[in-house]
Amino acid sequence: MNEKKMKLIECGMRLFAQKGYYNTSIQEIASESGISKGAFYIHFKSKxxxxxxxxxxxxxxxxxxxxxxxxxxDDPRKSLANQITVLFDYLYKHKDSIMMFIRENISIGEDTDKLMEHFKVENFNWLKGNITAIYGKSAQPFLIDLVIQLGGLLDGYFKWIVLDHVSIEKEKAGAFLVRRLDDLMMGMLDQQEMALVTFKQIPEEYTQTEDTEEGQPSSESLITIMRDKLSDLSAPKEEIQRLREVLEVLESEFQKKERQAVVIQGLLAHFKNYPSLNKESYMLSKIAGIKLL
Known part of the structure; x- marks a missing residue:
């Protein structure tokens, strides 16, 4: 994403937090960012x-x-603890914006609803992946219960921080919650519990057959999503056709037994200025084991 677009987002979100979403105009966002209202529409179709x-x-x-x-x-417990600390830090930094969304009950269309659904599934996979990394096969009978319980603990603390302005030492939060996860896991094993929720009971979107063993979408499915999104992209026809050709080459590269990381990295760089494709680009970079340019 280019610097002007990032500045617009950061200025706009700051204004939303101060004045509210509905009380902030596009003109104000543009002025705060030092550009014209017309220039705003070069980067975004609408508010x-x-x-x-x-x-x-x-x-x-x-x-x-x-x-x-x-x-x-390499220590999965330490890794999860550090990730939780990052989450708490991010929450405190953006608390005002989160509060604004809750207060104003913003609903901004079907595309964003789909995006939120995607984030929800990604969060499930993040929790599942960390729990599996810590406990291995011993967590399998209780995996969904552990995901629900850890997710509930995090959500609970997040709400107290955002809604009730409770101050928590974020440096201690990660290790503290990982120990609580240990308590939950050991308690179910000691009591020889039966799982309350299994994979058969959860919605289909959490267990798509096209996903890889790690619970992440396959390269094929991500490239298909990107192709579909190109149809709605606000760009000249020649540019869209060029991006379609890039996807063809990218798909071919992922199908090879020995992928060339530098080639994939270069191909993904073609999409960096299109935010609607950033998520899929990032996930493809994870599959390829590279960092985006």
Whole structure:
């Protein structure tokens, strides 16, 4: 994403937090960012497109921070604790914006609803992946219960922080909650509990057959999503056709037994200025084991 677009998002979200979403005009966002109102529409189709892109931008940044933390430690308990600390830190930094969304009950269209559903499934996979990394096969009988319980603990603390302005030492939060996860796991094993919720009981979107063993979408499904999104992209026909050709080459590269990381990295760079494609690009980079340019 280019610097002007990032500045627009950061200025706009700051104004939303101060004045509210409905009380902030596109003209005010443009003026705060030092550009004309017409220039705003070069980057965003509407105010709704702006806020949807902002969701993706901040979620993408958080995902990258979590990914960096995951790579820093081989100890899965320490890794999860550090990831939770990052989540708490991010929550405190953006608390005013989160509060604004809750207060104003913003609903901004079907596309954003789909995006929120995607984030929900991604969060499920994040929790599931961390729990599996810590406990291995011993967690399998209780995996969904553990995901629900850890997710509930995090949501509970998040609500107290945002809605009731409770101050928590975020440096201690991660290790504290990982110990509570240990208590839950050991308690179910000691009591020889039967799972309350299993994979058969959860909605289909959490267990799509096209997903890989790690619970992440396959490269084929991600490239298909990107193709579909190109139809709605606000860009000249020649540019859209060029991007379609890039996807063809990208798909071919992923099908090879020995992928060339530098080639995939270069191909994904073609999509960096299109926020609606950033999420899929990032997930493809994870599959390929590279960082986006």
């Amino acid at each position: 709704e497109d702006f806020i949807a892109t902002s969701f993706e931008y901040f979620h993408h940044n958080l995902s990258e921070k979590l990914e960096e933390v995951m790579e820093e430690s």
